[in-house]
Amino acid sequence: MIVDQLVLSKKESKTKYEADKKSERPIRSVAKAVSWRVIGTLDTLLISYILTGEVAIAASIASIDFITKMFLYFFHERLWNKINWGK
Template identity: 85%
Template sequence: MIVDQLILDKAASKKKFSEDQKSERPIRSIAKAVSWRVIGTLDTLIVSYLLTNEVAIAASIASIDFVTKMFLYFFHERLWNKINWGK
């Protein structure tokens, strides 16, 4: 049943974004990635500081975490946007 939907919806996915109201624009995925990473980075910063008791180390960990996970989240969102299951 799910496979049938994926196959049948694949032909419909060739539409332009303006014709397909089920998908998101990439800019929305970017905004969601940035806002989520701000929250996640604050969490990482606090936990890193509590574990290391060093602001510089905690900030370094949080900075790397922010950049790498933002890119991962963006591509994760775009991949899920292509899957019609549950829409």
């Protein structure tokens, strides 16, 4: 893929850029948010359990963490998708 990008002319590269710029859909952001939050929530659950020693408290903390951070990540991802810097 890197070799292809180096070989492409500016015109072809610009066309590919325009296609890539529009390829990120909200459903992809949702999938990324959910998958990342599963990993993050397992981490929070483990740390909460280590600190409190109680499964119920750790699960409560992890549940709240899962919901709030998934929404925050989704909107963060959508905002960054609108920013052209670095694309």
